[in-house]
Amino acid sequence: MGRRAELPPGIESDLRLVGRRIRHERRARRLTLAELASAVGSSPSHLSQVENGRRQPTLRLLAAIAAAFRLSADELLRPEPPSRRAALEIAVEEAQAEPMYRALGLPPLRPGRRVPTAALEHISGLYDALRRRSERSASTPEEARTANRQLRDEMREQGNYFPAVEAHAARILDAVGYGGTGALSQRVLLDIAAHCGFRLRYMRDLPRSVRSVADLRNRRIYLTQGSWTGGHDTRSVLLQTLATFVLGHGTPAGFADYLRRRTEANYFAAAVLVPERAAVPLLRHAKEDRSLAVEDVRDVFSVSYEMAAHRFTNLATRHLDLPVHFVRTDEDGRIHKAYENDGVVFPADADGAIEGQRVCRQWAARRVFRSARSYPGLEQYTDTPTGTYWCSSRDVGEGFAVTVGVPFRESKWFRGRETTERRTSRCPDPSCCARPPADLAARWDRLAWPSARAQSHVLAVLPPGVFPGVDLTEVYEFLDRHAADAGDP
Structure with a gap:
């Protein structure tokens, strides 16, 4: 059949x-x-x-x-409802499916013919007002750190591998006929967008607060004209946008849900650009040759070093039986992203949150910015209170470094293991990094008065709304300007 x-x-x-x-x-x-x-x-x-x-x-x-x-x-299949009544019926049904509505404990309401249109207007309007009030309740930095910690714990438990997202990525690639082993072409990405029912438009006036806008009425995705390789390029932005629809993401129930969906969208983009079926044989062969390197993933699939490093952590434990850690830091050593399942201990606050904490001065993640041997990066062994780790760190530009590391016993599988760079970190012992060396402090204690650079963001709550940080007025005005454009590229 x-x-x-x-x-x-x-x-x-x-x-x-x-x-x-x-x-x-x-x-x-x-x-x-x-x-x-x-x-x-x-x-x-x-x-x-x-x-x-x-x-x-x-x-x-x-x-x-x-x-x-x-x-x-x-x-x-026209995207607009056939009548105002139909639009209200759909709105009421969709509202009742949302967690916030279900939490009200109200009996289900079937918006059949006997329910007056005015009643549907009232229910829809009241729920919209309730939703807007909920959206105005901004997440605090403490809530955000808790959500990050909980998500990181879950990622550690599953080896940073998301089987359901991998399956979605594989189905999409099959649907457009991708059978290669290297970088995805622009044509394949356009086919994926078309397969998902969207056309692409490249605009110069995209709102500053967004990287893309999906117009669900006209089935268009608006992007800035950008490079198809490297960094936050058009390919990854497009795939992160499509992930919302491919993975069935709806309105997030809160910041934790928003964070999880953003993580899944990033994972989906990486799983399409660095397909599991193509990357795993490459990595297994490199491990057999004792020549594993994130650079090979970057070069074969034409992605950024950071995406290649992320993708390596997705596949390393599942397919190579390697525990790993990953960290993205700025020049001051502050953690912006991190993951570990190899026992390395990141600095954390009293609640266990690591975001914004500074890594040890002796770690490769900080030394890569100052090392004379840092081009194209820095390989280093670091002795810590929990064991010795081998790390490969790269300055990825714009003041950030990306580091991937493994326990000492696993370094034998990697290029760069022959490095002679070795440091000792005693953190969290305050005498390691938290305090200046005694002789230096003796010379300058009470004789220095630095003026700190203001960091007002540490006092601010997170941006409220379904799309945190997005100026919806600008987005809607943008869509109005282009909704009547004739034709599509």
Whole structure:
């Protein structure tokens, strides 16, 4: 038997809308469910489930329904609701599916024909007001650090490997016919966007607070014109945007949920740009040759060093049986991102949060900025209270370094293991880094008065809203300017 024809990707989330349009057109023609079912070779019960958004119609059924209505299939799939009533019914159903609504403990309400339109207006309006009030409740830095710590603990437990996201990435690559072993071309990325039901537009006036904007009404994704290789390039931004739809992300329930979804979106982008099926044989062969290096992942798949390092940590424990750690630091040694399952101890505050903490001055992550041997990076052994670690650190530009490391016993698999650089770190012992050396302090104690650079962000709460830090007024004005543009590239 042949494979059942299904709706295009991205339409699944609009099943309610498709069903409402079918019901609207059927009633406009004064057809009963039984009459339409007879005309299209289906059953009334099946069509009822389709109209209520509980069953996905096949392309064959959609074509038959469109023919019975003397419409095109595209008209049934138009992105706007067929009526104000239909829009309200969908809004009320979607609201009842959200955790915040369910937490109210109200009995479910089916917005059928007997529910007055005015009642739906009130329910939808009141819930929108409740949602906006909830969004204005900003997360505090303490809540953000707690969410980061909890997510990092979960990542450690699963070896930083997300099997469900890997499966989504593999299915997308199969769908567009990617069978290669190297970097994905621009053509493949465009095919992925089209497969998800989107067209791309490159704009010079994209709002400053965003890297992309998805127009769900016209099925467009707006991007800045950028490079297709390296850094936060157009490829990774596009894939992070598409991940929202591929992974079925809805409105986040809070900052922790937002953080998890952003992590999954970044993971999806990396899993597509550095496919598991292509990267694992490369890494296994390198391990056999005792020549593992993040640079090889970067060069083969034409991604940034940071993405290559992230991807290495995704696959190293699962496929190479290697415990690893990763850290992104600035020139002052402050941690911006970190992950470990190899026992290395990152500096942490009283609540266990590591973000914003400074790593030891003796770590490669700080020495790479000042070492005379730092080009193209710095390999180093570091003796710590919990053991000796081998690290490879790279200055990735804009004042940041990315470091990947393993316990001493695993260094034998890596290029750069022959380094003679070795340091001893006694942190968290205050005599290691927290206090100046005694002789230096003796010369300058009470004779120096530095003026600290103001860091007002440490006093601020996190930006509120569903999309933290995004200026929605600018985004909506941008969409208004371009919504009527004729044609697409």
